[in-house]
Amino acid sequence: MKMTVIGYWGGYPAAGEATSGYLIEHEGFSLLVDCGSAVLSQLQKFIQIDQLDAVLLSHYHHDHIADIGPLQYALLIHRFMGKELKELPIYGHSHDQIEFDRLSYKNISRGIAYNPEKKLHIGPFSVTFMQTVHPVMCYAMEIQAGDQSIVYTADSSFDNKFISFAQQADLFICESNLYANQNGTNAGHMTSEEAGFIANKGNVKELLLTHLPHFGDHEQLIREAEKLYQGNVTLAKTGYVWG
Ligand SMILES: [Zn+2]
Ligand SMILES: [Zn+2]
Numbered sequence: 001m002k003m004t005v006i007g008y009w010g011g012y013p014a015a016g017e018a019t020s021g022y023l024i025e026h027e028g029f030s031l032l033v034d035c036g037s038a039v040l041s042q043l044q045k046f047i048q049i050d051q052l053d054a055v056l057l058s059h060y061h062h063d064h065i066a067d068i069g070p071l072q073y074a075l076l077i078h079r080f081m082g083k084e085l086k087e088l089p090i091y092g093h094s095h096d097q098i099e100f101d102r103l104s105y106k107n108i109s110r111g112i113a114y115n116p117e118k119k120l121h122i123g124p125f126s127v128t129f130m131q132t133v134h135p136v137m138c139y140a141m142e143i144q145a146g147d148q149s150i151v152y153t154a155d156s157s158f159d160n161k162f163i164s165f166a167q168q169a170d171l172f173i174c175e176s177n178l179y180a181n182q183n184g185t186n187a188g189h190m191t192s193e194e195a196g197f198i199a200n201k202g203n204v205k206e207l208l209l210t211h212l213p214h215f216g217d218h219e220q221l222i223r224e225a226e227k228l229y230q231g232n233v234t235l236a237k238t239g240y241v242w243g
Contacts, residue, residue: 001026001145002243003171006042008236010177010189010211011063013038017238019063020211022152022173026145029053029123033141033152037066040074042238049074050085054122055109057092058154059138060099072105079108091122095137130165132156134188140165148243151204155211157184158194166202171242174198175211180224192221196228210236 002025007018019036023046030047032039032055043049049071058064068090079085087110090103094113103111114120116129116139124146129139134155142165143150151169153162155177166172177189184190192209199207207229209221218235225233234240 001143001148001150002241003150003173004046004242005208005210005236005238005240006032006046007036007039007238008210008212009036009063010175010213012214014214018042019066020058021067023047024125024143024150027124029125031056031122031125031143033143034058034064034154035067035071036063040067040070045239050078050083052088055088055090056114056122056127056141057090057103058132058141058152059134059136060092060096061136061138061155064155065099068103068109072108075108076106089122091120093137093139130161132188133159138188142166142169151202153190155188156190157186157188158190158198162198163201166198166204169202169204171206171208172199172202172204173208173210173236176209176221176225177211177213179213179216179220192224193228196225196233199225199229199231199233204231206231206242207233208236208240208242209233212236 004023006021018038020034021039022033094100120127128142132138148170150171151166152173174195176195178191180193
């Protein structure tokens with residue numbers, strides 16, 4: 001599997017960058033996980049829009065879905081210009097029916113509700129879900145292909161369940177929207193220290209900190225996570241490639 005960070009900011013994109021978006025590729029299949037604000041712009045640095053095979057969404061906060069509409073318009077325009085395109089499957093949960101219904105647009109894209117209790121198969125990927133602790137319904141995901149696994153926390157405050165969910169992950173993409181001295185319980189986010197704690201207890205092979213805050217010095221997040229986790233800790237940035 002190859003994973004490219006398309007966007008990594010929490011809440012809103014910094015100038016010229018994007019909020020949550022991760023391109024995961026395997027055996028010629030391109031899966032976009034989350035499609036936040038400005039993701040569509042950044043994505044085109046790495047792949048043509050019409051090369052996307054599927055989109056998978058963790059939850060319906062703006063910083064994870066803001067560019068779904070523009071993505072649908074882009075595909076509509078591509079088709080208008082004569083390109084033959086298949087309907088793009090967009091996988092999301094259906095706890096919020098209004099948001100879920102927006103994933104289907106003409107015959108351009110089709111919303112597919114995933115059952116978080118079951119393993120989901122998308123192209124060469126198998127996806128397992130875990131409900132997170134967040135103000136709206138949100139799912140973390142383990143994405144497997146070949147003999148590798150990527151675990152993505154999506155948005156969540158700390159939950160012990162992540163330790164078993166992330167166990168032995170080859171790549172652990174953990175949100176770290178806060179610094180060690182903060183408390184994410186009310187906001188539904190985690191600190192660098194909590195990310196390091198889960199990475200350590202979960203014996204993950206590599207930790208990627210993402211959903212980064214718009215304040216402080218991000219290098220501090222690394223130092224704080226490294227106090228609890230001895231493996232490789234990296235800050236997400238646009239175009240960072242793993243695998
Ligand atoms: Zn959120
Ligand atoms: Zn978010």
